[in-house]
Amino acid sequence: MIELRNVSLKYGEKEILHSVSLTIEDNTIKAILGPSGVGKSTILKLMLGLMRPTSGQVFVDGVEISSLSEAELFPIRRKMGMVFQGNALFDSMTISQNLGFFLRENLNLPEEEILRRVQEQIRFAGLEGYEEQLPESLSGGMRKRVAIGRALIFKPHMILFDEPTAGLDPVSSKKILSLISSLRQHNNLGAVIVTHIIDDVFNVADCAAVLYKGEIIFDDAAPKLHESEHPFIRSILSDKILEL
Ligand SMILES: Nc1ncnc2c1ncn2[C@@H]1O[C@H](COP(=O)(O)OP(=O)(O)OP(=O)(O)O)[C@@H](O)[C@H]1O
Ligand SMILES: [Mg+2]
Structure with missing residues (x-):
């Protein structure tokens, strides 16, 4: 349903994303993990057409959105609900x-x-x-x-969450995570969850992608994270929370 294909993104001279490819299937919950400032929120903005890639393509339901006008983007954006970190x-x-x-x-x-x-x-x-x-x-x-x-x-068909449990106490976090899980059961929705919190991934996500230094270093079923040899992934599994 949503696909980033070889997406690179620069802010001025600084390359934030380097040839990132990522697919979010319908009716699945995918977590995007990564350290602070790595470009997770930027990926959500690219999916919504709020930002355009420097190179590469973004597809929503097979439509390449990076060259669309604001008016053309409106029906595309309606397919995706967005929950901002600060709620907005x-x-x-x-x-x-x-x-x-x-x-x-x-x-x-x-x-x-x-x-x-x-x-x-x-x-x-x-x-x-x-x-x-x-x-x-x-x-x-x-x-x-x-x-x-x-x-x-x-x-919407898909809902994008930017850090849905950040700043919440454990009981509230649990309620939000079960609400997210119930979305799929009741409404057949897919979801993307950007998070710092590894437990969120194992609690609700089917699959996970890890963004590190501008690149996707893991993209597979969430339980496979345990098998990864990558030092960054090993460190987030042992620390439970990504360094800020
Ligand atoms: N408008 C902008 N102009 C220049 N640089 C920017 C702009 N917006 C974001 N950045 C930089 O791009 C990088 C990625 O930002 P982004 O907000 O996507 O990171 P993030 O992974 O969501 O971080 P966090 O976990 O803190 O929310 C950061 O280094 C940030 O400083
Ligand atoms: Mg962010």
Whole structure:
């Protein structure tokens, strides 16, 4: 469904990604692991067409997106929900307004349909009773659930998570991970999870890719990480968390 083919990316003279090839299949959960600053968030931005590669190609459902205009990218982006690390909620809007905002802005749907979809996400994300609250009055884990609900509102095929459990306590992390697992069971969704936390990978991901110094050094079923001889992978398995 999403493929990066020989993608290189430079910021000025600095090459961040060097000939990265990566495929995310439908209905699978793939983790992308790597140290801080290696280019994980950049990969998500390339998948959404928010950035263009310096060379190489990005395919979404077989369509090469790096030469598309903003208008042409809109229907492509709707196939992918994005959950940002900081959630990117609107502070001055209620939870319901946050959930409905992009639908109201972008699709010409009847108000009843918008409210129906908002209600569906309120239930799915376990936010009943919080509809009229502002994000600041919610815990970190609940804000994350609002961000997930908002990403699902366009009924995407794939959902991209940037560090979904960063900064959450262990109980909230567990709830977010089980919500992510349930996405596939209930909605047949695929997911990409960028993470620093190796336990997240073993808890929810089917497969994993490890990005290190601009290159993919591992791309296989998650349990195969244990068989890797690569020193960086061995160090993240023993330390449990990637160095910041
Ligand atoms: N707009 C920009 N201009 C120049 N350099 C940038 C820009 N955005 C990111 N970078 C650099 O690109 C590299 C990759 O950034 P990116 O945010 O993708 O890393 P990351 O793996 O997501 O890191 P983290 O784990 O800290 O979130 C970093 O070294 C960063 O400093
Ligand atoms: Mg990042």
